[in-house]
Amino acid sequence: MKNIVILISGGGSNMAAIVRAAQREDWASRYGARICAVISNRADAKGLDIARDAGIATEVLDHKDFASRDAFDEALAALIERHAPAHQSTLVVLAGFMRILTPPFVQRYAGRLVNIHPSLLPAFTGLHTHQRALDAGCKFAGATVHQVTAELDHGQILAQAVVPILSGDSADTLAARVLTQEHQIYPRAVAQLLQTL
Ligand code: GRF
Numbered sequence: 001m002k003n004i005v006i007l008i009s010g011g012g013s014n015m016a017a018i019v020r021a022a023q024r025e026d027w028a029s030r031y032g033a034r035i036c037a038v039i040s041n042r043a044d045a046k047g048l049d050i051a052r053d054a055g056i057a058t059e060v061l062d063h064k065d066f067a068s069r070d071a072f073d074e075a076l077a078a079l080i081e082r083h084a085p086a087h088q089s090t091l092v093v094l095a096g097f098m099r100i101l102t103p104p105f106v107q108r109y110a111g112r113l114v115n116i117h118p119s120l121l122p123a124f125t126g127l128h129t130h131q132r133a134l135d136a137g138c139k140f141a142g143a144t145v146h147q148v149t150a151e152l153d154h155g156q157i158l159a160q161a162v163v164p165i166l167s168g169d170s171a172d173t174l175a176a177r178v179l180t181q182e183h184q185i186y187p188r189a190v191a192q193l194l195q196t197l
Pocket of ligand 1: 012118182
């Protein structure tokens with residue numbers, strides 16, 4: 001069995017899109033894959049309810065309970081491996097997970113750790129991507145699914161979607177347009193990666 005662990009911090013709409021695709025496309029029989037846990041670093045993440053309603057195991061690991069980034073990441077890996085034993089194939093999917101991961105954690109899951117970022121990377125790494133795209137006068141924006149490396153928002157690009165920036169767009173209207181595309185490309189990219197595990 002291939003295990004998928006999804007890490008979230010908030011609304012979890014990308015996680016929900018992946019859960020829906022896994023059900024609709026029957027990833028269990030098609031790829032021998034199951035979403036075995038959703039882990040949030042925030043207890044109030046709305047996505048936790050969505051995961052619970054879908055019958056997926058949920059966990060909260062609050063980074064504020066740890067003295068260092070290393071200690072948190074070690075506990076996170078242990079929690080992941082409680083749900084997804086290390087001897088099986090595991091894909092760790094960051095879906096709005098608002099934590100920078102340490103090099104040892106990234107190394108441990110190298111090639112099996114992916115993220116979605118709301119910009120057309122390599123443009124606009126980091127935060128406030130939509131406002132920055134508007135401020136720069138960009139005519140197009142989008143989202144990128146990429147392998148996670150130790151450098152923030154770098155790593156091999158696996159999928160991208162492009163949306164137009166329309167006159168009158170605010171960061172919020174642009175974010176909403178980009179998000180609908182995120183929900184399309186992320187499940188597809190995860191499904192493709194599952195076939196290589
Ligand atoms: C998405 O825009 C994602 O690209 C970014 O954070 C947002 C998370 O949204 N990293 P959700 O939690 O998946 O609804």
